[in-house]
Structure formats: structure tokens, C-alpha cells
Amino acid sequence: MKLCVITLGCRTNQAESQNIETAALNSGYKLVDINDNPDVCVINTCTVTAKADQESRSLIRKAMQKSGRIIATGCYTEINKQIDGLKNEKLTFVSNADKDNITRLLGQESSSVKSKDISKYRIRPNVKVQAGCNFSCSYCSIPVARGASISVPIDNVLNEIANYNSMGFNEIVLTGTHLGSYGLDMHPKESLSKLLSTILKKTSISRVRLSSIEVNEVNEELTEFLGEDRVCKHLHIPLQSGDDNTLKNMNRCYNSKKYLNTVSRLLKRFDDLALGTDIIAGFPTENQQAFQNSVDFIEPIGFSYLHAFSYSVRTGTKAALIKQQNSNSTIKERVRVLRNIGDKKRESFIKNNLGRVFSVVIEDISSEYSYGTTHNNIKVKLSNCNKAHIGAMVDARLTEYSAGIALGIPA
Secondary structure, eight states: OEEEEEEOSOHHHHHHHHHHHHHHHHTTOEEOOGGGOOSEEEEEEOOSSHHHHHHHHHHHHHHHHHOSEEEEEEHHHHHOSSOTTOOOTTEEEOOSTTGGGHHHHTTOSOOOOOOSOOOGGGGSOEEEEEEOOOOOOTTOOHHHHHOSOEEOOHHHHHHHHHHHHHTTOOEEEEEETTGGGTTTTSSSOOOHHHHHHHHHHHOOOSEEEEOOOOGGGOOHHHHHHTTSTTBOSEEEOOOBOSOHHHHHHHTOSOOHHHHHHHHHHHHHHOTTOEEEEEEEEOOTTOOHHHHHHHHHHHTTSOOSEEEEEEOOOOTTSSGGGSOOOSOHHHHHHHHHHHHHHHHHHHHHHHHHTTTOEEEEEEEEEOSSEEEEEETTOOEEEEESOTTOOTTOEEEEEEEEEETTEEEEEEO
16 A cells, blocks of 8 residues: 655644654555645645645645545645635545544554654754644634643643664654643643653663744753753744744734843854744735844844745734734845855854764765764865765764755764
């Protein structure tokens, strides 16, 4: 039996798709591309933007042409219970809450990692520790699609990491919709810091990376872990806007001063820290001055990269009720400006790290080069690294900046 799993959106979706693929492989399925006419196609959808909605619909329609059976799940299908024009006897919708049941539909109860035949992004696998969000940002429909925060028991997380470690993987990425809320729903309550501490004590995985975390959840206890050799010096802390009025209208739980104080402290303490962020351009109340405030706020901060997005109306959110004062062309131009800033910051960050030696997890190999990622999220193209294999961790000296990545040689 042939299976195709297509994943849109966040790392949580990616982690859930990993479990689906693993269960399928352990049941004897062969993983194939959508164009290879799979017997079953699982589409893990996203609804974070209108573009994600369109991509989700398009992929479901494509699967109807290519696959014998389609299972559609994820946040797009959660929000859009009745999808016009997509009803089909081959199509089954599975809610986020029932996503784990997909493995049973494929004939496998357990999703523990056993097979080495896994897709490329699993070289640094995502380990889902939490799903759902307790925030109520005015522009976001994910809390409706995912519900309140639910944490994965620590023992389950440890078992998954131990499985990956036993297979030779060197890095895992702790992933969640609202990662910083880990453990708050447990009795007794736990925390992300406690989880990290337990992972470091009870597993021998070489590297642990955190996915996105909110600025209010980067406390001193968590900061201490960035000094640990096995914890990647890489934080992705969403900003969304550098204008305080816009942040208030977004219902974000901080202001620009709080954000600046936190990231300045981090950057001062760790000189090789990779600091990434998300920015939304064109929020309905964001006039030109508010946008300029964002630009002026971002420019002096030592971000290593930016993810800039166009504001997208999400039905059912508070922001959807606000009259939009920005044209599509204005929003597009603001995104262009932000991405240009991001490109310059990425270049500056990489150049500041040239000459240093980093451990690189190898993710791809060609006839001439090996490609991988440092602990602080620099993509590296390695030459003269013939003995490396995919998944290996090798020491490399960064020698040159080239088109958004670093060139390097074995150290």
C-alpha cells in the first residue's frame, strides 16, 4: 500500500505528520509522492492565512485526482467544517482532537519511532510536547482550531526522544502551538524549564532546540538553559509589531519596551545567540506611522532573521471586525520592506560568526558538498567533508557568506 502525507503550516503539524508517517511505515505502507498515485493521501492542513486556506483546498482537490482515499485533517478543516465543493465519497475529515486516530485508520496503534525510512526534515525531528493555545490574539483563529493548551506527559516526551536517540539522531526540536505554556494544565503543574531539565538528565540526545516561544515566557530559569552545551542557542520570539498601539489592538500581552528589555538581555548574555521573530504587516489599525514605528524598532535589534507576513482576515476573530485601512499593494510593499531588513540581518549575523567553529548536523549530501545546520541556526554548505553521512554531527569552521548561508570546511 502506498501512502502520501502532505503537511502545511507549523512545526506542530510537522510533528503530528511524522507520527502518522512512522505508524504507516511500521504497518508496511510505502511513502510516496502525491504524483505516484497513492492508495491513501493524508493532508494536514493549515489556516493561519488566507493563502494557507487556498493551498489546503487546492491540495485536497489534487488528491481527489491522484489518490484512492483522502484523509483531510488540521486547522483548515477544523475551522471549515463544511467545505464547499470538496464533498467526495473518497474524502474523510478528521479533527485535530482525533488526529492520533489516523494511525489506527492505517492499522497501527503505536506511533513510536522504529523505521529509519523517514523524510528529510526528520534529520532534526520535531517532538510535539504540547498543542493548543491559551492566548486570544485578535487576528488569530488557531485557538479555535486547536483549543486550549494540552501538554504531553513528560514520560511520553522522554520515550520519543530516547527512540530518536537510539536511532542515531543528534538533534530534536521541542514543538508546540504555545510552547511556553507547557505543563500549566498538568496536576501538579509542570513547566518548560522542568521539561528541559528532565530531558538533559534522562536522555543523551546531543542537541535540544526550542521552537517558537512568547517573550513573556522567556524567564531567567529558561534563559539559564541556553548556557547548557546541549541546548541550542536559538530562540524564535514573535514580535508581530513594534508599535505599541498595534500590539494592544492585536491583544498581545506585552509592549515594545518589555520585548526590547528581554531580547537585549539575551543578546548581551549570549553573543552567538540566533534570535528570530515574526512580524505581521498590514494589521487593520496599522497606519503608515505605526508601520514606521515597527521598522524603527526592529532595525537596531540583533535579529538573525525575520519572518514577515501579510495580515490575513480570519473569520470569527475580533480583528476581522475592524475596518481595513490598508490596500493590498500597501501591505505587499510593507512585507517587502520587512523582508529586505530580514535579509540584511541574516547576512550580518552569519558574517559575525565567520571564523568560528560549530557543530553542524548534516541534513543533505551531494556529490561535492554536505549541507547542515549549526546550533544557532546557520545553514552551512560544507566542502571536503566526504566522511559525513546524513544525520551526523561534524565540527566545521565557517569561512564565507554566500547567498543567505555560510560556507564551511571541517575543523
